[in-house]
Amino acid sequence: MIPLVLVFRDSLDAPSIYGGVTSKLTVSNYTTIFQSTYLGVIRHSLLVAAENTILCVSVGYCVAYWIVTRPPSRQPILILLLIVPFWTDFIVRTFTWINLLSDQGVLNGLLRVTGIHRTPLQLIPSSTAVFIGLLYAFLPTAVLPIYAALRNSDLTLLEAAEDLGCGRIALHRRIVFPLASVGVLASALLIFVPTMGVYVITVLLGGGKQLLIGNLLETVYLEFRDIPLGAAISIVMVVFMLVTLAVVATASNVLRKRVQ
Secondary structure (H helix, E strand, C coil): CHHHHHHHHHHCCEECCCCCEECCCCCHHHHHHCCHHHHHHHHHHHHHHHHHHHHHHHHHHHHHHHHHCCCCCCHHHHHHHHHHHHHCCHHHHHHHHHHHHCCCCHHHHHHHHHCCCCCCCCCCCCHHHHHHHHHHHHHHHHHHHHHHHHHCCCCHHHHHHHHCCCCHHHHHHHHHHHHHHHHHHHHHHHHHHHHHCCCHHHHHCCCCCCCCHHHHHHHHHHHCCCHHHHHHHHHHHHHHHHHHHHHHHHHHHHHHHHHC
16 A cells, blocks of 8 residues: 555656656646546557457457366366466567567468468557457456356256257357356456556557557656656556446446346
8 A cells, every 4th residue: 555655645746857756736647637648548548458358358258168168177287278378477478479470470481381371461560469469468367267157156057958958149148158247247357457557568569559558657657757647647547446346346246146
């Protein structure tokens, strides 16, 4: 709590001409956030976070369902295979995607060898590369809560539904998704909020063209040297996170009662 208190104190101060902080009780930093430039970055961050959340949760749901329907003896191995790559440093893994997606990378090499695409695909930097990096970074975060929700459920309901003639789509709509709904909400929360603060992926894979709140904070703090404004943006993000957490917690309790 001490760092948060210090950041909140800075958000009520004014910047000095030398990049420091001048003690002055003011809310002008919070009003500055609602200027068009900063609002545009915030809107873009929310959009990217929502798109990445939908992508990660959708893929994570499929992966979690596939794992939970495997024999119990194989499930720990599959979860381990999902987690092992993330024992490597985050920046190292991001640089690996540069090698994979660059003009002379593995992906373009395979496309040339197979004759699918003779000219290199311009994937670095691009929005496509950013979303690939985000999916790779947050996929375990999406899979594990959904897997935990399904793993603790009575999966004999699936077999009973199939025996009674329930189709694949109806099976997921009426049984699997309600059982996994709490895990889906947890995954969405754990992905949505951190995505807005992502910095390394957008810089390395997107060339810094996709500005998220993490990039905005870096610019305000280190380039503009406006510590109070950066602190105000940080506090707004913390408040947004707490509100989102409260909404998701309430929705999770409602869904848990409905499933029970």
